[in-house]
Amino acid sequence: MDFLRPGSWSEALEIKAQRPDAVPISGGTDVMVELNFDHRRPAALIDLNPVTELAEWSESGGRIRLGAAVPYRRIINE
Secondary structure, three states: OEEEOOOOHHHHHHHHHHOOOOEEEOOOHHHHHHHHOOOOOOOEEEEOOOOHHHHOEEEEOOEEEEOOOOOHHHHHHO
């Protein structure tokens, strides 16, 4: 199994386009359970933890944009 670590969102999208069989992972709860019980064995994992854009949030024009990796605790606190 290949373990791919993009440094940005655009790089992650490029990797996924080149490797459609790769499974994105961030945190890993669901994917790791599937791996541990041998329910799934993807050819590659794309580690999204280094992708800072997914861990950011912003407010603009009365709208809030939450990245997919912003922790719930941070949302509550900030």
